[in-house]
Amino acid sequence: MAQRTTVYDVAERAGVSIATVSHTFRQPERVRPETRELVLQAARVLGYVPSGSARGLAKGRSQALGLYAFDMFLPSDLSAPALDLDTLVAKELDGLGDVRRFPLYVDEIQRGFELEARRLGRSVMLGSGASRDSLGSIDLAGSVDGLAIFPGGAARDLLEHVGRGVPVVIFSSPPMHDPLHHITVSNEDAVRELVDHLIGQHGHRTLVFLGELAAPDIGARFAGFQAALAAHGLPVPDEPFDTTALTRDSLRSLRAAITAGDLPDALVCATDQLALTVIDLLARHGIRVPDDVAVTGFDGIIAGRLSDPTLTTVRQPFASMGRLAVRILTDTAAGLSHPTSYVLPTRMVIGRSCGCR
The missing domain is CATH 3.40.50.2300 (Response regulator)
Structure with missing residues (x-):
């Protein structure tokens, strides 16, 4: 690997001090135009690139x-x-x-x-x-x-x-x-609005939440889900129906409900990625969305707009x-x-x- 050109090389070629080279790049107003052009010409010939970290040290900031x-x-x-x-x-x-x-x-x-x-x-x-x-x-x-x-x-x-x-x-x-x-x-308010829509617009009475609560934003969404059910006088679960992660062995509770033929009216998923995975799983078992069960997501990623069916979700x-x-x-x-x-x-x-x- 060729050795990197330094400020000393530029100074030698331009016939100036290293301080002048430094000022040319950091404080060009301090250098006479004709001298500045000599330095820039030497830098172009040698392929010199001033160090961003060095400039940051001089300014106390890296930019x-x-x-x-x-x-x-x-x-x-x-x-x-x-x-x-x-x-x-x-x-x-x-x-x-x-x-x-x-x-x-x-x-x-x-x-x-x-x-x-x-x-x-x-x-x-x-x-x-x-x-x-x-x-x-x-x-x-x-x-x-x-x-x-x-x-x-x-x-x-x-x-x-x-x-x-x-x-x-x-x-x-x-x-x-x-x-x-x-x-x-506003995670909590957003999920409350989503649940209000599922209950008020579609009349769903059994709704469950799917999502892993390790992340604080997912926890807030589940709290909004609980608050919405309470406001409608429906049973409030202490924990999500399926605390799943997106792994090969995920959605075990949902798989068990499919096998038992005991699906709720609506599946409220913590993220769009999870909702799309859920829709795929349901389709493999011949379960139609939304005819047999409603599914919603959260995030508003592009994939949800392109899915079949298109995803009802919350856009961040x-x-x-x-x-x-x-x-x-x-x-x-x-x-x-x-x-x-x-x-x-x-x-x-x-x-x-x-x-x-």
Whole structure:
């Protein structure tokens, strides 16, 4: 590998000091135009690229923002066999890709994050880790002015440790009494509206909730489900009907209900990905949605609009969440204050899976 061109090489070729080279890139107004052109010409000839980390050290800031995910991939992606590039390209060109795996809600938030960062002249560094105790977020935090995190199962003390060094925003996290910033949506109210629709518009009387409660936003959705049933005078369960995760052995309670021929009127799923998996399972057993059972989701990913039937769900403002995170991080890094928590609105999206035509 060729040795990287340094500031000393540029200075020697241009016949100037290294301080002049440094000023040309960091504070060009301090360098005479003719001298600046000499330095830039030498840099072009030598292929010199100034170090972003060095500029950050000089300014006390990196001008970069970080976006970190604690293993947000689907199990089906992680367990997929390794394929050579030609096979991967052929499968994609044949239309065999699954829109359910991309874009996910993390991808849509990332797009909003990157767009707002670009608008503000900031670069974006991405990181990920499989462990709840992963130190990757700490390493990334040392290179950026602020860090947005999809927390997954991240340990709270780890997140607070990172937050002592740089501003931190956590997505899909409810307000908490800590120094971190939180962005979430009105999960409880959204599910209450969804249940009100299933009961009031379609007359369903037996409704169950499916979803794993480990994530705080899913817990809030289940609380909204419970509150809605109570408001309608229906029995309120203490826990979800199926605390499933998207694995090969998932949906055991639902499978048992199918086998017993004892399905409820409506299945309220914690996410769209889960709802689409449920619809597939029901179809394999000859159970029609929504004729035999209604199914709803939550998130509003593109796959739900393309499914058959189209999915009744709750849409989150993903791109706005990403943009808001960038504004919080840049303002906080600049010494401006922001509320520690934001709860954004949602919108119910009516498809055919609930029984609407």
